[in-house]
Amino acid sequence: MDPVTSNPIDEGLANFDPAATMANLDWVQILAWVTKAVIWGGSLMLSALILAMVLSFWLYWRRTLYRDRMPFVTIAIDIPPMEIKSAKAIENIIAQLYAIKSKFRFHHKWLRGQYTLQTSLDIVGQDGYVQFLVCVPDKYQNLLEKAVYAQYPDAHLRVVPDYTREFKPEDFVSENPATGRYDLWGTEFVMTRPSFFPLRTYPLFVDASGKEFSDPLAAVLEMVSHLKRGERFWYQVTIVPTRKDWQAEGIKAIQAIIKRKNIDQKPSILGAIMGPFTNMINEVLRVSMEGLLGSPSEQALKNQKKKDPDVVSMDAEQKLHMVPPEFDLVVKAMREKLSRLGFSTFIRALYIAPVDVYDKRRVSGDFLGIMRQFTNPQLNSLASNIYIEADFPEIFFPKLRAKWRKKRLLRRAQKRYAGAGVDDTSPLGPFQKASTRNIFSIEEVATMWHFPLMELADKSGLLRRVLSKKVHPKQPLPEGEEERVDPALPAPTQILVDPNITFFARTNFRGLNRKFGIKREDRRRHMYVIGKTGMGKTTMLENMVYQDILRGEGVAVIDPHGDLVDNIVNMIPPSRINDTIYFNPADKEFPVAFNILGEENLQHRYLVVSSLVGI
Structure with a gap:
């Protein structure tokens, strides 16, 4: 029989005395070590935060300079009555505008401040008339015109002055009655749920027979047609081609729904307080990484597809058994939206009128009700942003804050604010990151802004349209x-x-x-x-x-x-x-001698006499 050998580890555990060990520890030294670790860690975190703030303000400043030197043009669009099509044509136009999305090098972002600029799809109503406009960066004007002419060959496009520049902040916020002659109401709309949940789009506005289409913008045109003289209504759909982060988030949300997890979790109080700082740090890191290594969101989406190809690329018939029956329609709608191009979208409405005819309750109530028709049950809806809405009830300093809100909203409308802090007057501008919420698919954008159907346009009679057809010269003109x-x-x-x-x-x-x-x-x-x-x-x-x-x-x-x-x-x-010889027969003070028969050529003389006899 082999002798039993002793194990040192077992002997140590047998002789271990917790009480004696705790008594022999130098707690003062341990506390000193912990204090140093906290100080060093806090110093590093504070240094990183200060560095992020400096870089964020630098980026904000460079983007502001870039935005100020980039000219925008406002183009009015008139459509012939017989060429007004469904919103599908507008969807094709918006898809071409996705080409505005640009990739910039590291030094272009940090030294020149370059970023993807926005496009604004506008509807303006004044004195009962309606005009469709598009505000686009000057360098993309040709792209927009080609996209419109491809869908509407007989459309009439013309460059017009920016209608928003008609007003200044002093027209609304000044205490002087001579300048503060107008009042303003306006708001912006945000999605009530994450962006990967779709809104109600134009295919869902068709009745059960599939023949009758109820145009969602009919109510907007009807409201604008009843404006009084001097009243103005601005409707802006500002879009920016977005990154693919939202699609990766949508894929994760589908996985969570399959696992019956709650995806509508609100941020904690600490998260809400630290939100601006985390946004600032994330924006600095994102711009740096994209400039050096390219867009991380696209790579993340590819990795997500590699990890779980069943959720991303499986056919609908193959994955139905994976989705709980009560979430079947939800997942189908989400997948349909995630398969389309996305735009970071801001929907803005402003009502401006002279003080004597200003009627906020009528216009605001009607428009807020109109926006409810885009609600998609169990999925998503639009709501007024209470942090932006003018005349929203305030508790502290209501008059002062109401004036500031109106000034800020007018500024955002003039700049066509689309999520970039450089277009906002808020002091938190440098802390705002490019928004990944309020992402609209091209189908949703086309639902929010499109030309009305021919029947509706003829009924209203107030839509600016092409009255005469213009054609290309059939033969070369003598230009020379x-x-x-x-x-x-x-x-x-x-x-x-x-x-x-x-x-x-x-x-x-x-x-x-x-x-x-x-x-x-x-x-x-x-x-x-x-x-x-x-x-x-x-x-x-x-x-x-x-x-x-x-x-x-x-x-x-x-x-x-x-x-x-x-x-x-x-x-x-x-x-x-x-x-020069100026001959005026009625001038009696300076008459000019003129002998009509004094022609030396006899042939011309006979011709003149014959003409006189004829007279």
Whole structure:
């Protein structure tokens, strides 16, 4: 039999005395170690927080400079009555606007402050008339026009002044009655649940037969058509192509629903307090990582698909048995939204009117009720943001805070605020990150902003539409403008034109404003001007005569009325004053001798006499 060997570990455990061990510990030394660890850890955390704040303010400043030097254009869109289609056409336009999403290098983000700019889809009502507009960065104007013309070939697009710049904050917040002549109500709408839960979209506004479509914007147009003179209503849907973080969150939410977990958890009090600081740190880290390694959200989505391909890529028939029956429709709707492109969206409404006709209760009550029709039962809905809404009841300093809210809301409307702190006047601007909530799919955006159906447009009669059809020139026009510079000529006349063409008009088809005219040989044989009073006949002749004078050609104008000649005399340049003969038979003080029979050519003399006999 083998001898039993002793185990040192067993002997140590047998001889271990907890009371004696605790008595022999140097608690003072341990407390000193813990204190040093807390101090060092707190110092590191405080240093990291200060560094994040400095970087966040730097990024905020650079983005502000970038936003201020980026011009935006406001484009009014008029649609022919016979071309008004369903919201599907608008969905195709919005899908092309996703190309605005840009990827910037590290130094472009941190030194130049570049970020993806927003597009605003607007509906403006004033004095009962309705105008559809789009506010887009100037460099993307061509992209928008091509997208609209692809769906509406006969649409009329024109650049107009920004309607929001008509008002200043002093018009609403000033104590001076001379300037504070207007009052304002407005709000912004947010989703009541996470973004991966869809709203009610335009396919769900069709009746059971599938034939009758109830346009969700019909109520908006009806409300705007009843505005009084001086009242204005602004409806803005501001969109920014978003990252794919929300899709990864939606996939996790589907997994949680399958496991019967609650996904509508509200943040704790500590989370709400620390939210601005965590947003600031996350934004700094996100911008840094995207600039160096690319978008982490796309990689996270790919990893999520690798981990659980059943939830992400399985066919609907294969995964139905995984979803609890009561959540079947919810998961299907979520998957449908997650499969589409997403836009960070802000829906904004403002009502502005003179003080004497201002009626907030009528407009605000109607519009808040209109927005409830987008509620999708068991999924998502829209609610007014009480932190933004003007005239929301306040407890402390209600008048002062109401003025500040109106000023802030007007600023957000003018800047087309879309989640970036640089477009807001809030002191928490640097602490705001690019929002990953309020993500709308292209189908949801098209539901919120689209042209009404033809029947509704004809019924309202107040929608700005194309009244005459414009077509492309069927044959090449005589343009002939040469962008050549002659240094011998003064600066205003350095651009030379073809001397064989007399210009008198510009094309306006799809914004291609090109100068064209008539050739010299055609002008000699086929020139005849006819039209009603006020159509521009005299102005066209003035332009043609003025071009002949500048070219040094001989010009003869016979005007039985006198107004055309008076305008031409005022346009004669000093270089041709000595070449001018002004003959006015009614001028008795300075008569001009004119012998109509004094022609040396006998053939012309017989022709003149024959004409006189005919008269």
